Amino acid sequence: MNRRLVLFTILLTAVAAGAALAQRGRSRRYRGIETGRGGVPDWEVNENFPGDLFTFVRIRYDSYGGRGGGGGWATDYRDSDLNFSLRLQQLTSLKVNPEPIVLELTDDSLFDYPFIYIIEPGSLVFSEPEVRALRQYCLNGGFLMVDDFWGDMQYENLRRELKRVFPDRDPYEVPLSHEIFHNVYDMKEKPQVPAINAAWRGPDGQIGSREWSADGSDTSTPHYRAIVDDQSRIMVFICHNTDLGDGWEREGQNQWYFEEFSVKKAYPMGINIVTYAMTH
Incomplete structure (x- = not known):
């Protein structure tokens, strides 16, 4: 592990001991949607500069085509978004909104936010207005992160939907040498x-995943794919056969999982992704 990641591990573990790691409750629920902060610390922001804040934006979608299986837009909500916003505020120079928000792609305010997040896309089907809105958002400089879906069937569903958004562009496998894996x-x-519940630890200290896919396809290899604009800037970053959001959500629930997956993998990768989105 490189020196910067070692320091990150020490700092995040120390911070967690006095903050979100101590939380055991979850956010309250109202009409099926979680509300409140569930014990995640709040912080003050400068009300005179609301446009200077990074806000984590989760996209709500109503469609559920049933082609790939999986959950829905609210998976890991709201603890994931709160915890990740907290860590961005604590561990980077970004000024972060303590209140992540939920928007639909057709919301007029979408273009006020440079970063959006879609989870569990294995069965989503975009409406035509959503297709047009997402295309315009990305081509105008917005960044979409897609996370938490497993297997070939779920990926194929997402690929088809993104092809509707970008008929002239295809995802490609991002090499490990790309700056998004190294910028922070x-x-x-x-x-x-x-x-x-799918993480395992062997007697020899090895760790791994028992995640499976509905179609029986192999999920052992994580894939990070991207769709880029005409200047080769990533517009859509696709995190497949991995669940960064659970690494953010579950940090207060299991010390071993937190140390092995949240600290070493989910938070560093998430911070790298947001840093890339905000600097390109």
Whole structure:
């Protein structure tokens, strides 16, 4: 592990001991949607400069085509978004909004935010207005991160939907040498983060994933794919066969999972992704 990531591990572990790691409750729920902060610390922001804040934006979608299986837009919500926002505020120079938000792609305010997040896309089907809005958002400089889906069937569903958004562009496998894996934390491998109930630890100290796919396809290799604009800037970053969001969500629930997956994989990769999105 490189020196910067070692320091990150020490700092995040120390911070967690007095903050979110101590939390055991989850956010309250209202009409099926989590509300409140669930014990995640709040912080003050400068109200005179609201446009200077990074806000984590989760995209809500209503479609569920049933082609690839999986959950829905609210998977890991809201603890994932809160914890990741907290860590961005604590561990980077970004000024971060303590209140992550949820938007639809067709919301007029979408273009006020440079970063958006879609989770569990294995069965989503974009409406035509969503297709147009996402295309315009990305081509105008916005950045989409897609996370937490497993197997060939779920990927194929997402690929088809993104082809509707970008008929002239295709995802490609991003090499480990790309700056998005090294711009803040130097990732030595493409990180795979399983859901907490699919993580395993062997007697020899090895760790891994028991994640499976509905179609029986192999999920052992994480894939990070991208769609780029005409200047080769990443517009869409696709995190496949991995679940960074669970690494953010579950940090207060299991010390071993937190240390092995949240600290070493999910948070460093997430911070690298946001840093790239905000600097390109």
